[in-house]
Amino acid sequence: MAGPLRAAARGATGDPFDALGDPNRRAIVELLGAGERSVQEIADALPISRPAVSRHLLLLKRAGLVVEKPLGTRHIYRLHDEGIEAVEAYLQSVWGAAAARFRLLARNTESDRVKR
16 A cells, blocks of 8 residues: 555655544644645644644655755745645545445435435
8 A cells, every 4th residue: 555655755755644644744734735834833823842743744754745945944844746646646546436436326316305
């Protein structure tokens, strides 16, 4: 499972799903989905310390989900498009057909209810 994800997100040494298993890391990913932020900006938005945010960001970076750029004394983080796309592609390959069948069933069930 993790092999294709690591190959798709060059330089990643961690498993993105392990990284996303923590609620604080998921919250960080959600914040970064709105745009890049500094460690302090992330810490200010979450109920965890700045050092904890830094540790979480390191794991997300190792998993290929975020990238950082130094800006003076600050480090600015953003989502890593390649890593996020690899996760999306994996989920689509595993759940895509099942999700499509579920949507079709839901639409047909809804149509049946409207006709009654």
